[in-house]
Amino acid sequence: MPGEELSERQQAVLDAVLALMVAGEALTMNAVARRASCSKETLYKWFGDRDGLLAATVRWQASKVRAGNFDRQSMDAGALRESLSRFAANWLTVISSPTSIALNRLAISHAGSHETNLGGIVLANGRLAIGERVKPLLDAGREAGILAFDDTETAFRTFIGLVGRDVQVRLLLGDRLKLSPATIAADAGRAADQFITLYGTGRPAPAATLNA
Amino acid sequence: MPGEELSERQQAVLDAVLALMVAGEALTMNAVARRASCSKETLYKWFGDRDGLLAATVRWQASKVRAGNFDRQSMDAGALRESLSRFAANWLTVISSPTSIALNRLAISHAGSHETNLGGIVLANGRLAIGERVKPLLDAGREAGILAFDDTETAFRTFIGLVGRDVQVRLLLGDRLKLSPATIAADAGRAADQFITLYGTGRPAPAATLNA
DNA sequence: TCGCTACCGTACCGTACGTTACGGTTCTCG
DNA sequence: CGAGAACCGTAACGTACGGTACGGTAGCGA
Numbered sequence: 001m002p003g004e005e006l007s008e009r010q011q012a013v014l015d016a017v018l019a020l021m022v023a024g025e026a027l028t029m030n031a032v033a034r035r036a037s038c039s040k041e042t043l044y045k046w047f048g049d050r051d052g053l054l055a056a057t058v059r060w061q062a063s064k065v066r067a068g069n070f071d072r073q074s075m076d077a078g079a080l081r082e083s084l085s086r087f088a089a090n091w092l093t094v095i096s097s098p099t100s101i102a103l104n105r106l107a108i109s110h111a112g113s114h115e116t117n118l119g120g121i122v123l124a125n126g127r128l129a130i131g132e133r134v135k136p137l138l139d140a141g142r143e144a145g146i147l148a149f150d151d152t153e154t155a156f157r158t159f160i161g162l163v164g165r166d167v168q169v170r171l172l173l174g175d176r177l178k179l180s181p182a183t184i185a186a187d188a189g190r191a192a193d194q195f196i197t198l199y200g201t202g203r204p205a206p207a208a209t210l211n212a
Numbered sequence: 213m214p215g216e217e218l219s220e221r222q223q224a225v226l227d228a229v230l231a232l233m234v235a236g237e238a239l240t241m242n243a244v245a246r247r248a249s250c251s252k253e254t255l256y257k258w259f260g261d262r263d264g265l266l267a268a269t270v271r272w273q274a275s276k277v278r279a280g281n282f283d284r285q286s287m288d289a290g291a292l293r294e295s296l297s298r299f300a301a302n303w304l305t306v307i308s309s310p311t312s313i314a315l316n317r318l319a320i321s322h323a324g325s326h327e328t329n330l331g332g333i334v335l336a337n338g339r340l341a342i343g344e345r346v347k348p349l350l351d352a353g354r355e356a357g358i359l360a361f362d363d364t365e366t367a368f369r370t371f372i373g374l375v376g377r378d379v380q381v382r383l384l385l386g387d388r389l390k391l392s393p394a395t396i397a398a399d400a401g402r403a404a405d406q407f408i409t410l411y412g413t414g415r416p417a418p419a420a421t422l423n424a
Numbered sequence: 425t426c427g428c429t430a431c432c433g434t435a436c437c438g439t440a441c442g443t444t445a446c447g448g449t450t451c452t453c454g
Numbered sequence: 455c456g457a458g459a460a461c462c463g464t465a466a467c468g469t470a471c472g473g474t475a476c477g478g479t480a481g482c483g484a
Contacts, residue, residue: 024325028441029442030442038461038462038463039461039464040442040462041445042460044443045460049442049443050443102324105320105321105324107385108317108320108384111386112236117386119384119387120385122385123382123385123386127378127381127382157378161374161376161377164373165370166339166369166372166373168378169316169380172320172331173316173319173323175335194370197409198409238470238471240471241472249432250431250432250433251432252434252473252474253431253432253474253475253476254432256472256474257430261473262472262473
């Protein structure tokens with residue numbers, strides 16, 4: 001299963017599954033076949049069974065999200081804040097997207113009961129993947145003397161908390177939370193400032209920015 | 213439906229549903245009837261249909277969680293930190309409990325599709341309820357000159373983020389996250405210290421405490 | 425004791441859906 | 455052009471499960 005290449009047609013089928021998920025419609029094999037204009041026999045031939053189809057869909061979406069690492073450019077306080085803010089805004093945009101919400105709902109509803117652990121895939125490609133990209137940034141900040149912390153993981157988790165707060169859970173539970181680009185940008189900047197206040201070695205950001 | 217009193221027997225039935233949820237077994241009407249030693253006919257008579265049963269279960273669990281408000285005692289910096297830390301530890305204990313995880317998974321899997329909004333009930337009794345208890349504490353701290361912020365809601369959400377980080381989502385996705393009482397106590401204290409560093413008016417907590 | 429109510433246990437019904445089977449069409453390759 | 459593969463559309467099968475019906479029993483008031 002892993003390492004398999006997906007043909008264009010197969011990718012189109014998985015996109016159809018994603019479309020169904022986002023639309024909130026039931027993920028039956030009939031619905032997928034109809035939406036993708038393919039036969040059920042083909043679905044079973046390509047993906048084995050329903051769980052295989054859903055797992056392939058989750059992996060397919062995960063493979064599409066890969067986005068830019070930070071460029072280890074000049075590491076001063078301003079660049080650090082900018083990079084943190086950009087990561088935060090990017091992550092907030094992702095977790096508030098209908099696709100991410102639908103995918104996480106699916107993975108959570110399968111967690112525990114099913115043996116095909118969609119939750120593990122989502123965790124590996126969401127939470128862990130962003131960690132692997134942010135932690136080098138934090139380490140670079142520490143090496144540059146801008147940040148001070150003992151454990152990178154702990155610092156990263158604090159950052160995640162400041163950025164996301166309870167947004168993801170509320171969205172998953174159906175809370176009508178409006179995250180406009182402006183709101184996201186403001187929250188990202190606030191989180192970056194708060195993080196630097198907690199872990200920075202220089203003077204903290206002005207209070208006016210914090211208490212907005 | 214709301215305002216109805218539950219008989220002892222009915223409460224026992226709902227506890228049986230909770231037991232099934234926590235055990236990860238399927239929530240079929242047959243399974244509930246068997247576990248609760250009652251007839252399906254009775255289930256339908258009492259709760260209308262399956263959604264009514266699940267909604268009653270969520271409400272029943274929510275009614276059991278109500279826990280102590282803070283006592284507006286002497287409001288100095290130490291007492292504030294202690295109260296914040298206690299709230300944080302309490303909340304972490306709740307969201308990491310098997311019952312809470314199972315309940316949130318159920319509510320999330322129903323969000324969007326079903327019209328019986330379990331997510332709304334969970335939100336109202338979880339996220340919003342703790343907010344209504346913590347915010348007066350924050351306001352008291354501000355009135356006492358210990359804290360400084362413009363918007364209580366924003367400050368509260370920062371606190372929530374510092375306490376929970378991504379713990380809840382990871383647990384919902386099936387991450388094997390071990391939250392021992394010692395870990396919870398440490399995380400609660402760290403979150404309280406960080407919050408006071410961000411929003412306190414006095415000198416920040418020593419760096420050694422922050423970077424643990 | 426008679427009737428009534430509430431409830432248990434079980435059998436039953438209808439539907440939804442995962443899965444399989446099959447006929448028909450298009451494409452590829454020799 | 456002929457054979458086979460790949461695939462579409464649809465029909466069919468089996469089961470799981472929500473919901474209903476019904477017989478049997480215990481308690482209770484008259």
